[in-house]
Amino acid sequence: MISRLLVANRAEIASRVFRTCRALGIETVAIHSDADAALPYVREADHAVRLPGNAPADTYLRVDLVLDAARRSDADAIHPGYGFLSENAEFARAVIDAGLTWVGPAQESIEAMGSKIRAKEIMKAAGVPVLEAPPEPTEDDLPLLVKASAGGGGRGMRVVRTLADLPGEIEKARAEAASAFGDGTVFVEPYVERGRHVEVQIVNTSVYGERDCSLQRRHQKVVEEAPAPLLPEEVRTDLHDAARKAAEAIGYRGAGTVEFLYDPASERFWFLEMNTRLQVEHPVTELVHGVDLVELQIEAAEGRVVSRRAPSGPSSTTVDGHAIEVRLYAEDPAADYQPQSGTLTTFEIPQEEGIRVDAGFESGSEVSTHYDAMLAKVIAHAPTREAAARKLAGVLSRAKIHGLVTNRDLLVAVLRDERFLRGDVSTDFLVDPPETFGRVNDDAAAAAAIALAEQAKAARTVQRGIPVAWRNVVSQPQRTVFEEATVDWLGGRDGYVVDGHTVVEVRGPLGPSLETTVTLETDGVRTTYAITVNGAGVDVDSPRGHVRLTRVPRFVDPAEAVASGSLLAPMPGTVVSVVVEAGQQVEAGQPVLVLEAMKMQHTVSAPYAGVVTEIDVKPGAQVAAGEVLAVVEEQE
Template sequence: MIARLLVANRAEIASRVFRTCRSLGIETVAVHSDADADLPYVREADHAVRLPGNVPADTYLRADLVIDAARRTGADAIHPGYGFLSENADFARAVIGAGLVWVGPDPASIDAMGSKIEAKRIMRAAGVPTLEAPDEPTEADLPLLVKASAGGGGRGMRVVRTLADLPGEIAQAEAEALSAFGDGTVFVEPYVEHGRHVEVQVVGTSVYGERDCSVQRRHQKVVEEAPAPGLSDPVRAALHEAARKAAEAVDYRGAGTVEFLYDAATERFFFLEMNTRLQVEHPVTELVHGVDLVALQLAAAESSASGMVMDRPQADDPHGHAIEVRLYAEDPAAGYQPQSGVLTAFEIPLEDGIRVDAGFESGSEVSTHYDAMLAKVIAHAPTREAAARKLAGVLSRAKIHGLVTNRDLLVRILRDEAFLAGEVSTAFLDGDLAARSARTATTEEQLEGRTVPEAVAAAIALAEATRQARTVQRGIPVAWRNVVSQPQRTLFEEVSVEWSGGRDGYVVDGCTVVAASPTRVTLETDGVRTTYDVAVVGAAVDVDGPHGHVRLTRVPRFVDPADTVASGSLLAPMPGTVVRVAVEPGQSVSAGDPVLVLEAMKMQHTVSAPYAGVVTEINVKTGAQVASGEVLAVVEGEEA
C-alpha cells in the first residue's frame, strides 16, 4: 500500500492528485521551482521540496532531482501528473529502479506510444484506422499538419497550406518541440479541416466512455465535454472498440486516453495518438461516470507493485452531461497572447454542480516559465444545454482581476448557438467568435455614444476613496463648488465620465447614484437599481456587475517623458527570451515580415513589422531576456 506519494508536477494537477490522496489517507509531497514556491499546491502538501531555478529543464524535467526529493522525504511512490516527465519511459524506469512505486503504465507501453510515428505503426497492425501522408507531398495533398512526435498540447504543431512553407514550418515546429519536450522529431500527416477531436478514456483495457475536445485554439483544447455530442450508437461502439484494441496492443495498465480525429460527414475516425497518462480533461469523465480516475491509477499502481491483478470496476452508464473549460491567462483578441503578472483577485463561485480545479488563487503570480492555464472549471447537469448555461453563468460571475484572461471567450462559446447545437469542430474558433471576444466588456461598440454604468461606478468609487482619504474638511461634500462652472471629469483610457457632486449627492446624466463607497456603487436607471463591485489596484479599476467584468485604466494627470517611446517601436508583448533575430539594422521590411521571435510559456511568438519600412534599430540579441513592454526594435516607414 502506498503511504506517501510525491507528485512530480505543479499547480492544478498536483492539487488534484493531493485531493484524492487525502481522501485515501495517503501523505503527500510537493516539488516546486522558485517561481512556484507560493502557489496553493505547495501549502496543500504535507511536505515540500524546492527544485532550485525556474526553467523546466532545471527543475521539473530533472528526473534525478525529483527522485532525490522522494528519497529525502520518505515517499514510496511518484505520480507524474501530466506534461513534464509524465510520458518519459526513462523516468518511469528510474523511479522503479529506485525502489519506488510508479503511478503510471509500464515503461514499455510509454515507449511504444511515446513516438507518434511508432504508435501509428502499432495501431495499423492492431487494425485501428490511421492518417497517412505521402513521403513526397504535392499540392493535391494540402493542407498538411506538422506534429511533434513526442509530446502534445499543440506545441510543435503547424498547419501548412502551401508547399513552399513546409520547410520553414518544419524547422519552427522542430525548435518548439525541442524546447517543450527535449525531442525535436516531427512528422507530417494530412490536415482534416473540420474534423472533431474525440477521445476515449481507458483504465487498462476497460473503456470509461468518450469525450469531445474539438473546440481548440492553436491546436490546444479549450472546451471538453462528456459524452461526445451527436455520435450515433454504432460510431460510439466502434470508437470504444478501437480504443480497447489500442490499449490491448501495448498491454496497457492504469489510466490512459486514446485520441481520434472524427469526420462527422463520413462518420469515419482515425487514430491520432495515445496519451499514457491522466488527461487535463479527465474531470468530465469522472463526473458523468461516477469514478475517481486518480484513485484508479493508485489502485493499479499498488496492484502492479504487489504482483496482483487489479479488479477494475466497469464504468457506469453516463449520467447527465459535463462540460469543462480551460481558463487561461491569455488575450484572445491578440492572438491568444499569454499573460503574466499578479492575479489581484481570483474568485470562482462554487455552486451545486460546479467543480473548480485551480492552480492559482487571489494574489498568486503567473510566471512566464510555464503553461498559462489558471484553472479548469467544470459543470455537471442533467442535460448538455443545462451544463452549458450553468457554466457560462458561473464564469460570468467570477471575479478575475489583474490579468487578461479568456473568460469572455469561454462565455461566448458556451452561449453560442452553433455550440449549443453540437456543431463543433477543430475549426470552431477559426471564425469571428474569437475576434469578437475583446479584452473586456468595454469595447468601442459598447462605449460609443452612451454612458457606461460600469465606468460611472468606477468614477464614483474613486471619488468616494478620495473623500475617505481626506484628513481635513471631511464634512464638505465631494466635488462641492460655490459656483459650478463645469462638471468633474474622470478620465480612463477607454472612456471619460462627467459627474457633479454637492449636498444632494452625486449627479450623473442618465442615472442616479443610490449608494456609494470605494468598493461598491449602486446606480438607478429608468427605475432599475444595479449594484457594482469596484476594486482599484494602481491604475487599474476592475468593475464586476450583472453583465460581467470591465477593466478600466486611469489616465495619469502627468506623463513622464521617459515613459514615451519612439514611433515605430516594436515592444515585447510579454517577458520572454529572444530565440531569433530575423533582420538587421538598415534592412527594408514589408508589413507582416518577421522581425524577432520570442519564446515564453513554452510557445514561440513572432514579432512582425507593423507596416512597410526600414529597420533603424535592433536593441536585443539572440538569447537575451526581455521584459514586457521593452523596445525590441524600431521600424520607420509609412503605415499601410
C-alpha cells in the same frame, strides 16, 4: 501498498493527486521550483522538497533531482501528473530501478506510444484507422498539419495552407518541440477542416466513455465535455471498440486516453495519438461515470484489480448526466492569446452545487513566465448539456479574477453561444469568436468613474464636507478617461448623474480589498457594481460580468515615452532569434524577432513597411513586458 507518494509535477495536477491521496490515507510529497514555492499545492502536501531554479529543464525535467527528492523525503511511489516527465519512458524505468512504485503504465507502453510516428504504425497494424501522410506533398494535399512526434498540448504544431510555407513551418515546429519536449522530430499529415477532437478514456483495457475536446486555440484544448454531443451511436460504439483495440495492442495497464479526429460530414474517424497518462480533462469523465481515475491509477500501480471496472460492451456508454470543463488561462484572447504573467490579486470562483474547481493558484499568487498559463479548470455537472453550460457560464461570470487578463469572458461567451449550445463544435470554432465576446460594458465604466471620485474624496485632508465636483456655476461635466472608455459625469449636493444614470448609492471602501460598490438606476432598474482599484487598473464586477479598465493619467512623464515605431515585448520572455539587421528594409507584417514565453514561441513583426533603425536585444536575452526590442521607422 503505497504509503508516501511524490507528485513529480506542480500546481493544479499536484493538488488533484494529493486530494485522492488524502482520501486513501497516503502521505504526500510536493516538489517545487523557486517560482512555485508559494503556490497552494506546496502547502497542501505533507512534505515538500525544493528544486533550485525556475526553468523546467533545471527543475521538473531533472530526473536525478526528482529521484533525489523521493529519496530524501522517504517516498515509496511517484505519480508524474501530466506534461513534464509523465510520458518519459526513461523516467519510468529510473523510478522502478530505484525501487519505487511507478503510478503509470509500463515503460514499454510509453515507448510504443511516445513517438506519434511509431504509434500510428502500431495502430494501423491493429486495425485502427489512421491518417496517411503524403510522401511528397503537393498543392492538392493542402492544408497540411506539421506535428511534433513527442509531447502534445499544441506545441510543435503548425497548419500549412501554402506549400511554399511548409519548410519554414517545419523549422518552427521543430524548434518548439525541441524546447518543450527535448525532441525536435516532426511529421506531416493531412489537416481535416472542421474536424472534431473526440477521445476515449481507458483504464487497463476497459472503456470509460468518450470526451469531446474540439474547442481549441493553437491546437490546445479550451473546452471539454462528456459525453460527446451529437455523436451517432454506431460511431460511438466504433470509437470505443477502436480504443479498446489500441489498448490491447500494447497490453496497456493503468489510465490512458486514445485520441481520434472525427469528421461529422463523412462520419469517419482516425487515430491521432495515445496519451499514456492522466489527461487534463479527466474530471468530466469522473463526474459522469462516478469514478476517481487517480484512485484507479493507484490501484493499478499496486497490482490490485481495479475496483470500479467499466463494462466491456455497449453498456459502457451509460453515463450520469453531462459534464463540461473549461480551462481558465492567464492570457489575452484579443491579443492572439498572449500569455500573461504577474500577480493574481483576486481569484475567487463561487463554490456551488454541481461545480468543481481544480485550481493551481489563489488570491495573491504570482503567475510566472516559466510554465503553462493555465490557472484552473472549472467543471459543471448537470442532468443535461444545456443545464451544465448555463450553470458553468453563470459561475464564471460571477467569479472575481483580478490582476491579470484571462480568457474568462471568452469562455462565458462560448458557453452562451447558440452554435455551441446546439452542439455545432469543431476544432476551428474559435476562428470566429462568439459575437458577444469583447463588448465593452459602458455602465461598468460609469460606475468605475464614480467609485474613483468617491475614493478621491475619502483621501482628502481638507474640505471633507464639500460634495465631489461641486461648483457654484456648472459649466461642463467632469471627465474620467480610461483606455477602454471615456465617462462624463456631474456631481454636487444632489449626488451624481452619469451618462443618463442616477447614482442611487455609493458604499466603500469595504473590507481589506478596498472595494467600493456603486448602484446605478436607469428607467427604474437598479444594478450594483463592485469596483476594486489596483494601481492604474480598475476591476468592475456585476451581474453583467467583469470589466477590466485602465486609467489614463492626466499628465505623462516624458521620460516614460518611447520612440515612434518601437516594438515592445508583449510579455516577459527570452529572445530566441533576431531575423533582421539594423538598416534593413522590412515590409508590414515581416518577422523581426522571435520570443519564447510559457513554452510557446511568439513572433514580433514589423507594424508597417519601413527601415529597422535599432535592434536592442540579442538571442538569449531575457526581456520584461513592455521593453523596447527594436525600432522600425515608417517609410514615407
